[in-house]
Amino acid sequence: MNFALYSSEMKGNARTIASYAVGMLMYMALFIWIYPSFAGSQSLNQLLQQMPQGLLQVVGYTAGVHHIGDFLSGEFYSLLYLIIMGIYAIFAATKLVAHLVDTGALSYVLAMPVSRVKIAITQAGVLLSGVLIIAFVTTAGGLLFVAWWVPHAGMSSWYFVQMNILGTLLFTLISGYCFLFSCWLRDERSALGLSALLTLLFYGLRVIGDLTSKFSFVTRWSVFSLFDPQKLMHGQGNFIGNSLFLAVGTLLLYSVAIVIFRRRQFSL
Amino acid sequence: MIVLQGVTKRFSSGRGLTDLSFTVEKGEVFGYLGPNGAGKSTTIRHLLGFLRPDAGSAYINGKDCWTQAASIHEQLGYLPGETAFFDTMNGLEFLSLLGSMRKMRDTKRRDELIQFFSLEVKTPIRKMSKGMKQKLGLIAACMHRPQVLILDEPSSGLDPLMQQRFVALIEEEKKRGATMLLSSHVFTEVERVCDRVGILKDGRLVTVQDMAGLRQVTSKIVTVSVGSEHDLTKLRLAGIPIVAQRHHEVDVEIKGNYNELIQVLAGCDVHMLDVRPRSLEELFMHFYGEKEVENDELRAL
Numbered sequence: 001m002n003f004a005l006y007s008s009e010m011k012g013n014a015r016t017i018a019s020y021a022v023g024m025l026m027y028m029a030l031f032i033w034i035y036p037s038f039a040g041s042q043s044l045n046q047l048l049q050q051m052p053q054g055l056l057q058v059v060g061y062t063a064g065v066h067h068i069g070d071f072l073s074g075e076f077y078s079l080l081y082l083i084i085m086g087i088y089a090i091f092a093a094t095k096l097v098a099h100l101v102d103t104g105a106l107s108y109v110l111a112m113p114v115s116r117v118k119i120a121i122t123q124a125g126v127l128l129s130g131v132l133i134i135a136f137v138t139t140a141g142g143l144l145f146v147a148w149w150v151p152h153a154g155m156s157s158w159y160f161v162q163m164n165i166l167g168t169l170l171f172t173l174i175s176g177y178c179f180l181f182s183c184w185l186r187d188e189r190s191a192l193g194l195s196a197l198l199t200l201l202f203y204g205l206r207v208i209g210d211l212t213s214k215f216s217f218v219t220r221w222s223v224f225s226l227f228d229p230q231k232l233m234h235g236q237g238n239f240i241g242n243s244l245f246l247a248v249g250t251l252l253l254y255s256v257a258i259v260i261f262r263r264r265q266f267s268l
Numbered sequence: 269m270i271v272l273q274g275v276t277k278r279f280s281s282g283r284g285l286t287d288l289s290f291t292v293e294k295g296e297v298f299g300y301l302g303p304n305g306a307g308k309s310t311t312i313r314h315l316l317g318f319l320r321p322d323a324g325s326a327y328i329n330g331k332d333c334w335t336q337a338a339s340i341h342e343q344l345g346y347l348p349g350e351t352a353f354f355d356t357m358n359g360l361e362f363l364s365l366l367g368s369m370r371k372m373r374d375t376k377r378r379d380e381l382i383q384f385f386s387l388e389v390k391t392p393i394r395k396m397s398k399g400m401k402q403k404l405g406l407i408a409a410c411m412h413r414p415q416v417l418i419l420d421e422p423s424s425g426l427d428p429l430m431q432q433r434f435v436a437l438i439e440e441e442k443k444r445g446a447t448m449l450l451s452s453h454v455f456t457e458v459e460r461v462c463d464r465v466g467i468l469k470d471g472r473l474v475t476v477q478d479m480a481g482l483r484q485v486t487s488k489i490v491t492v493s494v495g496s497e498h499d500l501t502k503l504r505l506a507g508i509p510i511v512a513q514r515h516h517e518v519d520v521e522i523k524g525n526y527n528e529l530i531q532v533l534a535g536c537d538v539h540m541l542d543v544r545p546r547s548l549e550e551l552f553m554h555f556y557g558e559k560e561v562e563n564d565e566l567r568a569l
Binding site: 002004005008012103104105107108109110111112113114115116265266267268 | 310317318320338344346350352354355365366369370408
């Protein structure tokens with residue numbers, strides 16, 4: 001890690017990271033704020049009961065809505081959270097390497113007396129820091145807003161934190177393959193395209209698997225299957241196993257990306 | 269100081285470098301000339317350790333350019349041919365970033381250079397003109413007093429005044445003892461500052477010449493407009509080769525024999541006089557043509 005480059009990159013990305021974090025916080029606040037108006041009514045659960053099971057899995061409401069944890073995991077963590085974190089991971093990973101290769105600005109960095117491995121580790125560090133900061137702000141904001149506005153809504157803070165840890169690890173893994181593409185592919189467009197395509201494919205596989213029992217096996221091929229917010233909010237789901245799997249996967253992907261960056265030939 | 273030994277590189281486009289070997293001695297200023305696409309930047313990318321040769325090796329200070337790049341870069345200043353920076357920064361932030369990546373504490377030389385080029389360093393880089401970016405790049409390349417400077421098309425984008433400054437900078441760096449490789453596709457750009465010149469075409473080194481030798485073999489074209497036909501006859505009689513004629517205006521070719529021309533012209537009614545150097549293409553044809561002839565002779569044997 002080169003700290004001069006790290007702090008400069010973090011400074012350069014601060015505004016982006018902050019806006020994603022603030023966006024997350026605002027959505028989170030909005031959902032927690034509107035929760036009391038749902039909490040009193042049985043009609044939501046009745047409506048959910050009438051929906052087919054597959055669709056419920058897609059929208060993340062297998063367990064119904066009995067407390068704010070169900071509501072947040074179903075409404076926020078099953079879609080919006082994934083979209084915002086996904087977009088951040090894809091764009092930030094592309095910007096940190098492929099964009100610099102495309103514009104040629106990387107030539108100045110590579111001409112410094114800093115090894116390529118250190119440069120790659122630094123850029124990876126910036127990407128991971130962004131994911132962690134956004135995830136941390138979201139978690140802390142969620143806990144804070146719930147404690148503040150709906151303190152008696154019956155949410156387990158520990159399960160909420162578990163759900164967030166697994167969500168964060170899911171996106172360190174996703175950022176890992178985006179970073180790998182960014183280090184590997186020739187230009188920004190292909191890196192961005194492939195990262196987005198693979199993420200959409202993973203998401204699509206989960207949706208298909210959830211919708212039809214005939215294809216439920218395809219869910220296993222999707223990284224999104226390792227993150228089931230509703231189950232996690234009920235203390236179910238393999239938290240430790242899945243966390244370990246995602247953490248090891250993240251480490252592997254980043255290591256491969258760094259090796260690729262070290263060996264790559266640059267026409268800068 | 270800078271050594272290339274049989275460096276060969278093939279790209280899928282068919283372009284690349286073929287068995288490229290030359291040496292730049294310590295303290296020498298080496299001009300690296302060639303038309304666009306000849307392989308100048310590719311050579312430089314090998315020296316910087318961005319590309320790995322398919323065959324052969326490149327060394328700077330005895331260190332291998334591919335495997336020991338980071339260590340070489342401690343004593344290397346580099347100006348890329350494409351001026352691309354981190355657009356979100358201003359000039360000073362950019363220089364500070366590079367300075368701290370180099371763990372450079374002394375900013376005296378950097379500040380001197382900023383003054384020397386009168387660059388408004390607080391301007392955001394995305395708002396800088398091409399010339400300003402070029403100055404910024406030159407400051408970045410020289411601010412740590414490197415032993416070796418590799419400058420890819422250094423004076424492109426600079427106005428005539430700044431080109432003068434650039435020449436002064438190169439002379440200063442040379443006095444300091446820096447070894448330099450300057451690439452260009454314009455002969456006049458390197459003519460004033462280089463000790464030796466290498467000419468590249470299609471990834472092959474056509475020739476390496478010292479500047480004095482090159483001046484002797486390279487002719488200049490002098491365009492003279494005279495008052496009468498009589499004056500033209502004087503030129504002809506003096507044996508000065510006329511390569512083109514437009515009424516009373518002629519182009520004559522001069523190869524070191526300036527005195528001869530001046531003496532003849534002293535007796536003429538000169539309306540206009542213009543000297544232009546041979547273009548790189550003409551210069552290049554001179555050497556390339558020669559080589560072709562040699563090859564043909566060899567084939568005939």
